Amino acid sequence: MRIAIVSDIHADAEALAQVFEEMPDADEILCAGDAVSEYEFCAxxxxxxxxxxxxxxQGNHEAVLFGDRNPRYLEKCRQTYPAESLSFLANAPTTREFDFAGVxxxxxHTGLGEDEYIRPGSPRLRAFAALPYDMVCFGHTHVPFVHQAGNVTVINPGSCSQPRPPERTGTYATFDTETKQGMIHRLGER
Structure with a gap:
């Protein structure tokens, strides 16, 4: 089974459409938060x-948009967009667990703690080895990487729309449940 992972889309429908166009066949697709931005909703x-x-x-941007920190913009969204469009993300949890064929x-969105920025080489990556999962994915930093922490594959797919240096193009990731291997994909490099 192949799982595709996106994160930090930040309301860029064109970048997401490009991911879906270039993405290898995936049995499941995960979005690790920040599908929209706190001041930009995109139906x-x-x-x-x-x-x-x-x-x-939900990521930190959905938390701001649908929380109590941005009431004027949320009201504008309620007047502009269909309720089902808003509720798709407003009702999303902040974490999810899955069992995909025993995996x-x-x-x-942020790793192990609230508003945590875990980047490649971070000492915090060692903590993932103690978790009872085969794969943990998160976003937030816009910096893609795959890391093996004991038996746990840790994946940050980066951002398909707002890459951070050293990346110059958007990214997403895939995870093969049979081989337990993760891979970063760069848009335009099929």
């Missing part, structure tokens, strides 16, 4: 995610 992005049956969680997966 087209939500429609693409919902149309592909993507399993989504245990945890999806969060």
């Amino acid at each position: 087209d992005t939500v429609a693409l995610l919902a149309g592909r049956g993507v399993h989504c969680i 245990k997966v945890l999806m969060t």
